[in-house]
Amino acid sequence: MNPPALTQKTIRVGLIGWGGSSQVFHGPLIMSTPGLDLVAVVSSRPEAVRAALGPGMPVEPDARAILARDDVDLVVIPTPNDSHHPLALAALQAGRAVVVDKPFTLNAAQAEELIAEARQRGLLLSVFHNRRWDGDMLTAQALVQSGQLGRMVHAQMHFDRFRPVVRTRWRDADGPGAGLWMDLGPHLLDQAMQLFGRPVAIAADLVAARDGAQATDLFHARLRWASGLRADLHGSALSALPGPRFALHGTRGSWVKWGLDRQEDALKAGQKPDAAHPQAWGHDPAVGRLAVLAPDALTDAAPMEQDWPTAPGRYPDFYAGIRDALRGLAPNPVPAPQALDVMRLLDLGTQSAAERRELPVPDAALT
Template sequence: MSSAQKFNVGIIGYGLSAKVFHIPFISLTPSLILHSIVQRSPVPGNSAPDDFPTIQHFTDASALLSDFSVHIVIVSTPPNTHFAFVRDALLAGKHVLVEKPFVPASAQAFELTALARKQNRVLCVYQNRRWDSDFLTVQKLLRDGDLGRVIEFETHFDRFRPEKPAASWKADLSIDNGGGVLYDLGTHLLDQVFVLFGMPTTVSAKFVNQRDGKLVTGEGEGQEPDSVSLVLSYAERGMLVFARAGVVCVEKEQVRYWVRGSKGSYHKTGLDPQEHHLRSGGKVTDAGFGKEDVPSYGRLCIAGADGRVEERACETVKPETYRRFYELFATAVESGREEDVPVPAIQAAHVLAIIEAARESAKLGRDAAPVLPTM
C-alpha cells in the first residue's frame, strides 16, 4: 500500500466497540487517521473529547457526514440505527465500515450493497472473528484435508450466565432492532459457517429461554430467547452443521468447535484470547498477543490405515490478529474494489438470510430455506 495516501476516519458512536475494537487498530494502520468522533452525550469518565482532545468532535452524525475531509465512516451504534447511518454515509460519498449485525433485515442489506456499488464506495461489515486463531486453525485443517470429508460441524458460543442481564439491544429479538442472541452471537457463528460452507439448503431452529426453562415459539415482548440451537443442512455435501449459543452451560471449559470428518475429528474448547486481552487493556503490539498456550490447544483424532485412532494436541495457528482485518480494509479503500473488502456487505446479506430462515423455522416449527432478496 502506498504510504503517501491517507484516509481520514470518522466514528459514529463511542461505546465499547469503538474504544476497544476500532480506535486501537486505526492507530496501527498507516494509511488511516482518526479524524473525528460522534458522541451524542459525553459525560465525565466517558467522554470522547476528553480522551482525544486533538481531533474533531460532534454530537450529531449529520455534521460528520457533511464534512468533506472525512473519507471513511465507522458505524458503531446499536443495529436498529445502522441502515440509516450507512445509507446516509454512502450518499455523502463516504466509504463505510459497519459493526455486526449489519442491519436487521437481509432486504436492507441487499439495498445497501446495491447503493454502495452505485456510489462506487467500499462497504464492509466488521466480522472480526474471521481472524480468530481457532477459526483459522479450523480453516487450515479443512484446507489441508486432515479430517477428510466433513460429516458434522459443531460451533458454539456457550456461557454460564444464569442471571438475567440489563435490558439492551442484545436482549431484544425484535426484527426492527436486529437484537437478541441470534443477531449478537449467532451472527458470529453463522458468518464463520458461511465462510466455510456457503449457504445451507435448509435451517431448523429452536429458540429457548434457558434461564426460565421454556421453549420460545413466538416473537414479541416476553418472547426473547436467551439461547438458540440451529441445524443447517447441506444436501449436496450430505453434511449437518450445528450452531448453538446457550447461557446455562456449566462447563469448566466451554466447547467452541467439534468437527467430525471421514478421516478424523477436531475438538476445541475456550475462546480466542484476543477479545479478553483487548478488554483487559492489552494491546495488539504486546508480546504474545492473541497466542494460545499449549493447554488451550484443541485435540485432533486421526484414524490410521489399521483403523486405530490416534489422539494428539493440535497447535493453534499463529494469530494474524484483528489487525489483519484493518490492513485488508485499508487496502480495499485504497483500491476501491469490492473484491478486496475483507467482509463484503453482500456476504453479510447472505448471513442475514440464514438468520431469517432460522426465525421462520422456530416460529413455524419446521425446516425453512434461506431466501435471498433480489437486488
C-alpha cells in the first residue's frame, strides 16, 4: 500500500544532484510529466540550477536537507554510482519513494539490501532503465513478439561511441562503479532480458583499451539461453564506425537497425516532451532493414527485404508510470527486482572476465 502522502493529486519530487544525467534526463522529464512537481534540487551550484529551472527553484546543499523537507514524496538519485546505495537507503529510511539511476547499485548485495528496506516499509523503489523506451528497442520487442523472425538464434546489440581521449571524471577513473561495463552494460543487459528472458550463462571480456585508460572502455559479453539463442552485447569508446545498434536473426528472417535512439540528443538540444502532443516526441527517421520469409513460404525460399520503420521512442512513459504507480493506478514501470537481475549479471560478467570463462547464471539468481 502506498503511504497516504503519495496518493494525492500531485507527486512532489526532490532531485539529488545537478550533473549531466539530471540536466539531460531527469529534470526535463520530471518537469514535463503532468502530476509531478519538482520542488527542490540538491546542488553545490545553485546558480546553475536556477538558470536552467527558474529563479524560484529551491536548491538544497545536501541530501540530508532534502530529506528533512516535509514536501518531498519521491526522491530521485542520478548521482555517481558509488553513492546510489547510501543515498537510496537514507531516502527509504526517511519514508520516501525512490528512483535510482542505473546502475542500481555497485553490486547485487547492495541492491538486495535496498529491496528489503523498501519492502519492509511499503515504499516504491524503481530504477531508471530508460532504454526500455528507445524506439529501436520498442521495434525489436514488437518484432520478437510477432514471431515474424521465427525462432530467435542470434542477436547483436551495440552501444558504440568514439571518445579516444580519456577525460578526468569519475566515470573514467579507477574507482568503484566506474567504466563502460557499469555505464552501458546495464542498458544492454536489461534490454536483452526484456527481449528474451533469463539467460543460462554469460561470458564477458572487459578491457581498458584507450591510451591512459584506467577503467573498462571496451566490453563484449555473450549471453546464452537454453533455447540455443546467443546474444552478443558490445560497448566501446573506440568505435569511429559503430556496429549495428540491433541485429536480430531468426529461423525466418533478420532485422538490423543502425544508429542510436534520438531522444537523448533531443533532450540535450533543449527539446522537451509535450504531454498534450505525445505523438510529436521520439521520432526516429532512421529505418531498419527487415528480411523475412513470406508467412506461407518454405524455409529455402528467398526472404522478402524491405525498410522497416522505427517506432517512436517514449522516455516520458517512465515518469508517467512512476506517477501512476504511486497513485496506485499502475505497476512500477521498472520494479527493483528486475534491476537486481541486471546487477547480478553485471557481477557475473565481472567475475567471468577475471576468470576468463563462461559462468552459469544460477536459477535462483534472477527470480
